[in-house]
Amino acid sequence: MxxxxxxxxxxxxxxxxxxxxxxxxxxxxxxxxxxxxxxxxxxxxxxxxxxxxxxxxxxxxxxxxxxxxxxxxxxxxxxxxxxxxxxxxxxxxxxxxxxxxxFANIRPLTTYDDLIHKSNLKPEVIRGTNFVIYRELTSGIYFGKKELSEDGKEAFDTCKYTIEEIDRITHLAFKAAQVRRKKLTLVDKSNVLETSRLWRKRVAEISKSYSNVLVDYLFVDNAAMQLILNPTQFDVILTENMFGDILSDEASVISGSIGLLASASIxxxxxxxxxxxxxxxxxxxxxxxxxxxxxxxxxxxxxxxxxxxxxxxxxxxxxxxxxxxxxxxxxxxxxxxxxxxxxxxxxxxxxxxx
Amino acid sequence: MxxxxxxxxxxxxxxxxxxxxxxxxxxxxxxxxxxxxxxxxxxxxxxxxxxxxxxxxxxxxxxxxxxxxxxxxxxxxxxxxxxxxxxxxxxxxxxxxxxxxxFANIRPLTTYDDLIHKSNLKPEVIRGTNFVIYRELTSGIYFGKKELSEDGKEAFDTCKYTIEEIDRITHLAFKAAQVRRKKLTLVDKSNVLETSRLWRKRVAEISKSYSNVLVDYLFVDNAAMQLILNPTQFDVILTENMFGDILSDEASVISGSIGLLASASIxxxxxxxxxxxxxxxxxxxxxxxxxxxxxxxxxxxxxxxxxxxxxxxxxxxxxxxxxxxxxxxxxxxxxxxxxxxxxxxxxxxxxxxx
Ligand SMILES: [Mg+2]
Ligand SMILES: [Mg+2]
The missing domain is CATH 3.40.718.10 (Isopropylmalate Dehydrogenase)
Structure with a gap:
């Protein structure tokens, strides 16, 4: 080739x-x-x-x-x-x-037996961890309109999502779940954010086409806890840009082998x-x-x-x-x-x- | 009384x-x-x-x-x-x-020797952890303008901060640091967000009035890692609303005693x-x-x-x-x-x- x-x-x-x-x-x-x-x-x-x-x-x-x-x-x-x-x-x-x-950043996370002792988490907690994070990469608050007022006294950033942006990565994540352990966890903050509610609505809709995949929903603050409490529960994690940034970095230190972690952006x-x-x-x-x-x-x-x-x-x-x-x-x-x-x-x- | x-x-x-x-x-x-x-x-x-x-x-x-x-x-x-x-x-x-x-959510986090074994983190990693998170609580993206478009095809949320909102909690956090171990860590995402840059600018400015407090800056994704890698490095963590939500929940599972954690909102x-x-x-x-x-x-x-x-x-x-x-x-x-x-x-x- x-x-x-x-x-x-x-x-x-x-x-x-x-x-x-x-x-x-x-x-x-x-x-x-x-x-x-x-x-x-x-x-x-x-x-x-x-x-x-x-x-x-x-x-x-x-x-x-x-x-x-x-x-x-x-x-x-x-x-x-x-x-x-x-x-x-x-x-x-x-x-x-x-x-x-x-538009899709993909980070697989697995443990290496020879390195498992390097983790700050207990081996029995992380052994068998094997998940992949699908993080939306080209939209959300990192790319939204942002401004500092002329007097320098206030600033804003905007998080925006369209259903096209949500749908394309959601399909990728569901396809990945189908050839893995058939579980997809959407991480959002739909109890507070309008964009998160749109994510949840679309994922619920699209999940109908992937009926062999179990869908779970977690608020981002809870997800930050669950990664430490029970990392083996996850198979495919799907989330928006900033939540994905934070959670994938948190996840990277779980396995004890951060120096070995690769990623793809597709x-x-x-x-x-x-x-x-x-x-x-x-x-x-x-x-x-x-x-x-x-x-x-x-x-x-x-x-x-x-x-x-x-x-x-x-x-x-x-x-x-x-x-x-x-x-x-x-x-x-x-x-x-x-x-x-x-x-x-x-x-x-x-x-x-x- | x-x-x-x-x-x-x-x-x-x-x-x-x-x-x-x-x-x-x-x-x-x-x-x-x-x-x-x-x-x-x-x-x-x-x-x-x-x-x-x-x-x-x-x-x-x-x-x-x-x-x-x-x-x-x-x-x-x-x-x-x-x-x-x-x-x-x-x-x-x-x-x-x-x-x-x-406007200020305050979450102290310490370990209890009798419960330290309950944590998923190794005792040697968390022993001696003693920090407090100051999270801004009444502004940021949870309170900004948010909207779903009429056709239901896009949504947005706005994160806004004024210097008044930043300054009042920053002073509280510096005062807390002065009677603690005299270290304050600002968590932001100032390489991407305009609001974060305003936070960093104000904290740098206000820090001049608290010259006995050491100031450190961390990006939020790095902070999510550092809480697991080295939780004892922190004394006072200061951050905006959503970052504080995520990090304080992540921090809550570090000590192994989540059932004992109290908070104040001042x-x-x-x-x-x-x-x-x-x-x-x-x-x-x-x-x-x-x-x-x-x-x-x-x-x-x-x-x-x-x-x-x-x-x-x-x-x-x-x-x-x-x-x-x-x-x-x-x-x-x-x-x-x-x-x-x-x-x-x-x-x-x-x-x-x-
Ligand atoms: Mg990152
Ligand atoms: Mg929370």
Missing amino acids: NLKIALLPGDGIGPEVIQQAIKVLDAVAEKYKHTFEYKKASVGAIAIDETGDPLPDKTLKICAESDAILFGAIGDPKYDNNPSAKVRPEQGLLKLRKSLGL GTNSAMFEPIHGSFPQAKGKNIANPLAAILSAAMLLDHFELYDEAEDIRIAVEKSIELNITTPDLNSTNHFSTTNVGNFLSDFILDDE | NLKIALLPGDGIGPEVIQQAIKVLDAVAEKYKHTFEYKKASVGAIAIDETGDPLPDKTLKICAESDAILFGAIGDPKYDNNPSAKVRPEQGLLKLRKSLGL GTNSAMFEPIHGSFPQAKGKNIANPLAAILSAAMLLDHFELYDEAEDIRIAVEKSIELNITTPDLNSTNHFSTTNVGNFLSDFILDDE
Whole structure:
């Protein structure tokens, strides 16, 4: 297979982990005789520094012309901690999602037996956790009209949803539930918010077409509790943009393996894959960043094109590296390996293991 | 001291737990020669059933004429699960907070050694947790303009904040930090929301007047993670309405003693005290509801009027009941006691312990 992959390493540790993901993708290409063509483009703080724009047109064009996008991380403290900065790195990611119509952010969450002891939650609570969050990604309060009054004395943000925006991700989530454990939990705040009531109404309506899926409704504050009280109850969680942001980050620390979490952002014609960890500026350039999440994001990318054996090869290599403790300092406090070493091990393992 | 206390037992288990709180307050009154005058009023689903209004004018009048309000719980599944219900129990609570100007919701969170094993988090993670959340309570998206379009195809909600709304709770939170461990963490989403940027700007400005307090800023999605990763890092958490709703509920399950959590809602001229647990309709009328949170809310009420010895008497009695396992089924799976029994033990203990 010939795949055009846009590479958007972004800020902080993004470039270092994406480099290892490429190494692993190249090993897979060599082993299975695929051709992966990469085109690199800038986004985020580094793009602001270079061009003044967190998402230059050139980057957007490269993404639109690619089959898939592999994304690193975004964000830099020099912009984040400056409330009066006019242009922000995150705007690049938000604009990219909007421009490509990446309306669904998908975050699978499972536990790894070798890492379960790393969690702050008790092993018996989290063992067997296996859910996926479908978060609406291109609408809601992050994209609504917002304004600071001229005298600087009041501000507002608007959360808006249309039924088209609700319906398309709801169908995706129901389809995912059908091939999983057939349970979908809508998280909203329908006792207070009008947009939440619209979500609940649409989900109830659409659920009629997926009669083999059990539908459950939770208020967002209760959901924040349930993720800690009983994470194994969930199969597919469906929610709007901001609730999804908060809950998926909360969920990410449940498993004890946040350094391994990958994600996909899916639209009608585009698909982007990225590790969920941030730009982690403190670790930048030190060759200590954990590349496994970026590498597992590359595996999700292969799954998306039905290259299941190839994706499985990567996952087996990752499990092997954890088993052998060939891991970065975040997973391995004594004899740890560098970012580069971990990437080398994985690509060698994939090529040797024939 | 002569105190006029409005009693709003509300829905579900509210009436049962408030009854025990009164029993304990009466014991304190007898021991210390105070006079507590109670006036009962209806709110929530029960008020809708009686009058069609979740906050009848009569209830509001009783509250306004009282020195403090002791509140039970609100909410009933017959309204919550009906997206087309026009009148909702929660509207009663929202309107009450708004009418009395209860702009700050205060939730202390500490661990109890005898209950620490109940938490899903590891004891070494949560031991020593001692923070308080200051949540803005009368503005933000829950109170902003909201609308469903006539064709039912789109909906919106508005989050609005003025600097007056931000400043008054910010001062309260800084004052609390000054008499605690002198750290304040503002939780916002200032990389995306205009209202959050206004919060951050005001808090940075006001912090200059509290130079002995260390100020920290966290994005809400990160805060949802930090509560699990390292809850002992927090002293005073300050945040807007919806973030506070989500985070304070998440925080409530950290300690393993959710049945004991009390809260206060403070305004310029009124103060309301309530257990944080909900109306728990499944337990209604079974005499199994845990009354300790309602009773500890009564202790917060006494603190508010500087009746510190009286409040301490209640807390000592509560600790004794936990130590002796004189507790309801949620804390005590084998030889549990009824709601009434626990209330009787506490009031007897307060009167005997002279
Ligand atoms: Mg996030
Ligand atoms: Mg809540």
